[in-house]
Amino acid sequence: MAEQPASVAVSTVIFGIQDHGGTAKVHLPLVRRVREPHLGRWALPGGPLRPDESLRDAARRNLADTTGLDAAHLEQLYTFGAVDRGAPDRVVSIVYWALVRTEVAATTRDDPNVAWFPVDALPPLAFDHEEIVGWAVRRLKNKLGYTQISHALLPEEFTLGQLREVHEAILGRRLDPANFRRRAEASGTLTPTGAHQAGARNRPPALYRSTVREELLT
Amino acid sequence: MAEQPASVAVSTVIFGIQDHGGTAKVHLPLVRRVREPHLGRWALPGGPLRPDESLRDAARRNLADTTGLDAAHLEQLYTFGAVDRGAPDRVVSIVYWALVRTEVAATTRDDPNVAWFPVDALPPLAFDHEEIVGWAVRRLKNKLGYTQISHALLPEEFTLGQLREVHEAILGRRLDPANFRRRAEASGTLTPTGAHQAGARNRPPALYRSTVREELLT
Incomplete structure (x- = not known):
């Protein structure tokens, strides 16, 4: 059982629409992990909260670092913090979700470890990121019904x-x-x-x- | 500017209905602070996340410590983490909101530093807790419209x-x-x-x- 205090991270689920074999599909950019744990797995853009940035600024930084883009919509999704999360060290992640515009939704920084995937055909993800993407997709579907998102x-x-x-x-x-x-x-x-x-x-x-x-x- | 890593706390906004001069009103229990900062001010029940409890368990513990009650509904509200929050040390608070049943909504532990207040007549609160209560009240009103909350x-x-x-x-x-x-x-x-x-x-x-x-x- 973890005895260290939890550390705080911020991750962002970024959605954009891209063509996929002639059909428009919801895509999201992932980052390939270059260190353990989960070395080589794809993960949501994110990282430790810096002392001088707000939660929202950290989410915006995830987006800029991954895609170089500004969000057309940015909103807090949920905070994930199970006791064994990020083991061996406990990590509490505040997750945001962002929307970017169609015409730029394929943009990434020039980095072989960043790529966009259709949400219905994701590779295996690191940590609990599949669950997090599931939450974000449900929120997006929900908000479609009662907003102009x-x-x-x-x-x-x-x-x-x-x-x-x-x-x-x-x-x-x-x-x-x-x-x-x-x-x-x-x-x-x-x-x-x-x-x-x-x-x-x-x-x-x-x-x-x-x-x-x-x-x-x- | 804070240079320490942020610490993690969990607070809970607890709503119950009580009679107030012949009219049913939404009330919530507050805890008087017995240490600095904000010594003597009323605050939401909450405190540091313990290493061996989930976020939700911490929220449930706030409720039990304050009222001795179980929640009839318990849900994550939002995470607050401004750079200067809790100064001098930065505190990121994951806030839950809970509903308890009318017939027990006045219950508190035998503690002179715990009391229920009508949400439309709160005393001045510690930290950013007024803002947090405002968020919770809006969420409650919203959910009333599309659920059986x-x-x-x-x-x-x-x-x-x-x-x-x-x-x-x-x-x-x-x-x-x-x-x-x-x-x-x-x-x-x-x-x-x-x-x-x-x-x-x-x-x-x-x-x-x-x-x-x-x-x-x-």
Whole structure:
């Protein structure tokens, strides 16, 4: 049984949408461990809390170190601290979850030990990180139902089709396009930009902007 | 700026319903500090995480030490860890919130430094505990809207009037009795026991039992 005081770490589950064989899927970046324990396993970005940074700043640093990106949404998820966690030394981890925009969601620092994986096809993870990812995925699905969290995963201007693809990626199932369009238009959280998507041949789809994106940034 | 590693504490916001001048109100127990810093101020029950207990067990211990009670609901709220928190030494506090049943909600250990207060009339609190109570109250109000969390505050058998009083206490406003009754009966989470409240003179109100209480106990 651990007799040392617990040490404090901060980890971040980072979600972004990427294409995976023609289908948009939720992905997250992992870091390969270069020391024991769990040497060589993939793990969530994270590390010890520094004395001069807030919990949130530590979560933001995880994100910047891994991807070089800013979060479009950043929120505390849960704190994990089982007695045998991180054995031999007990580690209490405050976990955040972050969303980054689709168009940059594959970005990583130039580091062979960082890579993005689809959440439904993860490699074996270090420590209790599979459980933590499970928590984060449930939170993301939940929040999709009662917030406009999906807007944080999209570029500044997007089509209703792109918005639907984000919802489908998170829920892991197809949604009826006409129903989805009706509900999205009725949500009061989208403004048409007046422009249309470039490149489409006939009837190019209209572009929208989120009216609530700024609130998501907090 | 702190240079020591942060130490880990667990605190618990405990809610119970008590009568306050004829009106049911949400109350919580506080502990008067008997050492510096903030000597003499009221504070949330809590203290350092012990090496051999889980976070949840530490939260349960706060509850038992303060009230001698078991929680009818116990859930992690949030982790607070600002750089200057607990100065001079940085303390990261994992905060839980608990609900206890109405009929025992005034219970405390025989200790002059423990007392229950209405949440809308708290004394000045130590550290950032006012902010923490604010978070817990918002979480409680939120969960009232989409769960049957209110059942955890009631005795095993209760009337619809008692259930409404709990909702009114949490929301801080009166609810229409007929509407409330209709929605409660339609919720599918209450079973009539067949018995009626003792003591009432005419038309004694029917007693109900929660069908979801067990789920709340987790």
